[in-house]
Amino acid sequence: MxxxxxxxxxxxxxxxxxxxxxxxxxxxxxxxxxxxxxxxxxxxxxxxxxxxxxxxxxxxxxxxxxxxxxxxxxxxxxxxxxxxxxxxxxxxxxxFDLYGRLTPSIDNEDFLHGYIDGVVSCAYTDIISNVITCIFSNLNFTDKNNPSYRLLRIISNNLKALNNLLKKSSTSFYYDQQEPTIADYFVFEAFTLARDYHEIVLPNEEDRQALIKHEQIMKERPALANYFSKGLLFKRITGSSKESEYMATLAETKK
Missing domain, CATH: 3.40.30.10 (Glutaredoxin)
Incomplete structure (x- = not known):
């Protein structure tokens, strides 16, 4: 870096x-x-x-x-x-040079940035933001007529897409990069946030293996390992005053 x-x-x-x-x-x-x-x-x-x-x-x-x-x-x-x-x-x-390096398959900087930003946008817009919306709206998983219910499928489908894209890389990070780019940090948060929200939004086991491995590798980075060892990750996800009660209700559905 x-x-x-x-x-x-x-x-x-x-x-x-x-x-x-x-x-x-x-x-x-x-x-x-x-x-x-x-x-x-x-x-x-x-x-x-x-x-x-x-x-x-x-x-x-x-x-x-x-x-x-x-x-x-x-x-x-x-x-x-x-x-x-x-x-x-x-x-x-x-x-800080977190857009990666040119590779034999992507030898144009603008194209590389476009690919990386696509992953970032997917992770942030289609997963992170939608999880937060689900929490703020206290989405009831049994109410399939709720307009927000479709967000569960959107989150799951996009996690699967990110998993499949990562599988195509020859390295541990997106687009054959030797070190994480901005894309890897956003996907790391998208996957762990979705899992911490509820397993219902996760793709099936086979379609998340690359994301699981990616999470392990990111957590081994010294700065992030130190961050987690100090307990700096907030348990509270949003500013919703009803989050604690809502998440407790969801936890009951996991039992």
Whole structure:
């Protein structure tokens, strides 16, 4: 993992104290900070417990909520402030060379970025965002007439597609890369988030073997192994006030 930036860099991520939509970027930042000793990285949190009281004021303050008055936000050297999850991930990927290397089968940089971004979009839009929607809507698995019920199949089908695509790679990572790209961090989160939500959204055992192996390899990376050993992964997934009760109900369906 090389870098296209010089000098000391201060990075401050700001998000809610939950897993949310930003977890893939958290993994990227952990690896980046571990690899590059010139990076001063820290995450600060907007607390869900005080959101009703403090967030309206913080939301109106662009120094906190960024240009879109929303979270996540990444502050770069106290000079630049960026918002939106995909934007943060893609910015970091460009700056820290997380789009991979050209290969004999993909020898054009724009095409390589297109392939990688396709995986990222699938993982984020079709899996991560849909899992979060299911939780916020308290989706009842027995109510097949619920318009959101189709999300379960969308999540499962896209996990299967990502699994099959990974199987085609000659390495442990997408598109024959020797090191993880932004795609691998987003897929890692998409698969583990879906599994932590409920097994109903997972493809059958055969159609997730590549994703299982990929998860194991990602967790062995020193920065991520340290992250998990310290228990830094939030158990809470969303900001929904009903999440705990809903997830407890789902847990009963697994028994």
């Amino acid at each position: 090389s870098t296209k930036t010089l000098g000391d860099i201060k990075l401050r991520l700001y998000y809610w104290n939950c897993r949310g939509r930003i977890q893939s970027v958290r993994y990227m930042l952990e690896d980046i900070a571990y690899t590059h000793k010139n990076i001063d990285y820290k995450e600060d949190f907007e607390l869900l417990a005080t959101s009703a009281e403090l967030w309206p004021t913080h939301k109106a303050d662009e120094t906190i909520s960024g240009p879109f008055h929303n979270l996540p936000v990444l502050h770069w050297n106290d000079t630049h402030t960026f918002g939106q999850t995909l934007t943060l991930g893609q910015l970091l990927a460009r700056k």
